[in-house]
Amino acid sequence: xxxxxxxxxxxxxxxxxxxxxxxxxxxxxxxxxxxxxxxxxxxxxxxxxxxxxxxxxxxxxxxxxxxxxxxxxxxxxxxxxxxxxxxxxxxxxxxxxxxxxxxxxxxxxxxxxxxxxxxxxxxxxxxxxxxxxxxxxxxxxxxxxxxxxxxxxxxxxxxxxxxxxxxxxxxxxxxxxxxxxxxxxxxxxxxxxxxxxxxxxxxxxxxxxxxxxxxxxxxxxxxxxxxxxxxxxxxxxxxxxxxx
Amino acid sequence: xxxxxxxxxxxxxxxxxxxxxxxxxxxxxxxxxxxxxxxxxxxxxxxxxxxxxxxxxxxxxxxxxxxxxxxxxxxxxxxxxxxxxxxxxxxxxxxxxxxxxxxxxxxxxxxxxxxxxxxxxxxxxxxxxxxxxxxxxxxxxxxxxxxxxxxxxxxxxxxxxxxxxxxxxxxxxxxxxxxxxxxxxxxxxxxxxxxxxxxxxxxxxxxxxxxxxxxxxxxxxxxxxxxxxxxxxxxxxxxxxxxxxxxxxxxxxxxxxxxxxxxxxxxxxxxxxxxxxxxxxxxxxxxxxxxxxxxxxxxxxxxxxxxxxxxxxxxxxxxxxxxxxxxxxxxxxxxxxxxxxxxxx
Numbered sequence: 008x009x010x011x012x013x014x015x016x017x018x019x020x021x022x023x024x025x026x027x028x029x030x031x032x033x034x035x036x037x038x039x040x041x042x043x044x045x046x047x048x049x050x051x052x053x054x055x056x057x058x059x060x061x062x063x064x065x066x067x068x069x070x071x072x073x074x075x076x077x078x079x080x081x082x083x084x085x086x087x088x089x090x091x092x093x094x095x096x097x098x099x100x101x102x103x104x105x106x107x108x109x110x111x112x113x114x115x116x117x118x119x120x121x122x123x124x125x126x127x128x129x130x131x132x133x134x135x136x137x138x139x140x141x142x143x144x145x146x147x148x149x150x151x152x153x154x155x156x157x158x159x160x161x162x163x164x165x166x167x168x169x170x171x172x173x174x175x176x177x178x179x180x181x182x183x184x185x186x187x188x189x190x191x192x193x194x195x196x197x198x199x200x201x202x203x204x205x206x207x208x209x210x211x212x213x214x215x216x217x218x219x220x221x222x223x224x225x226x227x228x229x230x231x232x233x234x235x236x237x238x239x240x241x242x243x244x245x246x247x248x249x250x251x
Numbered sequence: 252x253x254x255x256x257x258x259x260x261x262x263x264x265x266x267x268x269x270x271x272x273x274x275x276x277x278x279x280x281x282x283x284x285x286x287x288x289x290x291x292x293x294x295x296x297x298x299x300x301x302x303x304x305x306x307x308x309x310x311x312x313x314x315x316x317x318x319x320x321x322x323x324x325x326x327x328x329x330x331x332x333x334x335x336x337x338x339x340x341x342x343x344x345x346x347x348x349x350x351x352x353x354x355x356x357x358x359x360x361x362x363x364x365x366x367x368x369x370x371x372x373x374x375x376x377x378x379x380x381x382x383x384x385x386x387x388x389x390x391x392x393x394x395x396x397x398x399x400x401x402x403x404x405x406x407x408x409x410x411x412x413x414x415x416x417x418x419x420x421x422x423x424x425x426x427x428x429x430x431x432x433x434x435x436x437x438x439x440x441x442x443x444x445x446x447x448x449x450x451x452x453x454x455x456x457x458x459x460x461x462x463x464x465x466x467x468x469x470x471x472x473x474x475x476x477x478x479x480x481x482x483x484x485x486x487x488x489x490x491x492x493x494x495x496x497x498x499x500x501x502x503x504x505x506x507x508x509x510x511x512x513x514x515x516x517x518x519x520x521x522x523x524x525x526x527x528x529x530x531x532x533x534x535x536x537x538x539x540x541x542x543x544x545x546x547x548x549x550x551x552x553x554x555x556x557x558x559x560x561x562x563x564x565x566x567x568x569x570x571x572x573x574x575x576x577x578x579x580x581x582x583x584x585x586x587x588x589x590x591x592x593x594x595x596x
């Protein structure tokens with residue numbers, strides 16, 4: 008009898024934990040939307056999915072709260088699933104991680120195995136040179152018949168510095184992550200830059216680079232390289248990724 | 252009733268704790284090793300892992316919620332007898348019907364096993380049940396939507412539909428040709444089981460009560476399935492953080508080996524079918540199209556967690572067939588897709 012009462016007590020505790028976790032998940036998704044840190048995780052195009060997710064979490068939390076109160080009043084109930092504390096703990100793991108580790112976008116630390124010079128996704132309409140981001144430029148490079156075809160075109164782009172031992176001393180790659188859907192498919196791309204200021208700049212720093220294209224040898228390849236006129240340190244953009 | 256479960260059916264609490272603690276420790280050690288070998292700060296590597304993990308989770312979780320709620324609604328509102336009446340009885344016809352039955356019973360692979368078992372106990376032909384079991388995790392509007400959102404209308408989307416239906420119908424017909432319904436299920440699982448609310452009282456409960464019941468089940472199902480999603484996302488994020496893309500690329504080349512590798516990955520990751528498209532996106536840059544299609548069509552049919560559920564319901568020989576036949580056929584389909592795309596496009 009005592010054992011049974013003890014078990015009922017545990018079941019109530021787990022029911023409360025369930026309500027709390029569901030509510031916490033709803034709050035977490037809401038906060039992601041309100042603070043804008045959602046942009047660190049998924050493509051903006053799918054933000055509405057997260058809104059739906061948050062609403063459903065609150066709905067389930069409400070039902071869970073209501074039914075656990077009802078359960079306390081009524082002795083007879085049946086379990087469809089037997090939710091135990093270890094399941095609750097595993098499901099709470101994302102919340103724990105979200106609380107303990109401050110939200111950050113993928114930057115230089117996340118580059119794992121090189122930055123690509125190939126564009127991602129399907130090219131759309133061409134934009135005017137000064138409006139092009141790094142992804143647009145890589146698509147233009149693909150379109151150009153020869154690297155020299157783009158010589159002299161003005162460039163104004165934002166990205167973070169990526170270095171490899173094969174890069175020249177005054178050169179680096181200006182890189183961004185592309186994001187089709189969520190960070191699961193994040194992919195680093197970049198364009199080569201030559202600048203006198205290269206020596207003063209640390210890897211991973213966010214920069215705005217203005218300059219002109221000139222076909223040159225870079226890390227063993229002959230390709231369009233940005234010759235920088237002006238290099239300026241900037242904050243990480245509000246939308247850290249490029250959407251193909 | 253609860254104490255009975257605790258004594259016989261479940262892992263002891265202490266063992267569970269040790270299991271979870273060792274997973275957490277392994278996670279931290281793996282991240283520490285990576286930080287050491289690449290000369291990066293521990294916290295930075297940890298935060299990359301956290302971003303990748305939470306990104307996959309945040310994008311996937313709305314789909315899991317929609318799946319859980321649909322499953323709850325089916326449990327409380329639909330009787331499988333009603334569906335059975337409209338389906339063909341000959342072997343091939345039943346297999347084709349079974350492959351499309353998922354459109355009526357939209358469940359992902361976590362929910363498909365109990366529904367398939369219920370179909371068998373209600374006298375469904377073997378070919379229908381097997382085809383349903385294999386195809387249903389993909390053949391439903393939610394998974395169509397997530398695949399479409401991830402890949403758009405293209406070779407991956409079309410390939411996934413075609414390969415899934417073909418494999419499900421063929422495997423269903425093959426197993427149906429030699430196994431009788433009674434020989435498919437384990438003897439213990441033939442007896443009744445858990446059939447919704449019917450045992451509670453004879454009267455049909457009001458719609459409001461049913462709806463509330465459906466949402467309660469949905470909440471429980473979210474926890475029950477969410478843990479597989481979380482483990483899956485954790486493994487995927489860990490792999491992306493720790494394994495350089497180049498070393499994956501080495502495995503990802505070749506029309507056959509790339510497919511083989513992705514299928515093994517699908518089996519090991521055990522990610523829910525509603526969200527596997529988003530994970531597959533991570534491999535688009537490194538793997539062949541055939542490998543992506545096979546990952547997406549094989550994963551929902553068979554993986555670690557569904558194998559565990561299969562062994563609880565089906566006889567051992569059937570479980571073996573249910574794993575091996577889809578594995579070989581998906582491998583073949585993936586390789587064929589690669590050869591076609593290489594030569595035509």
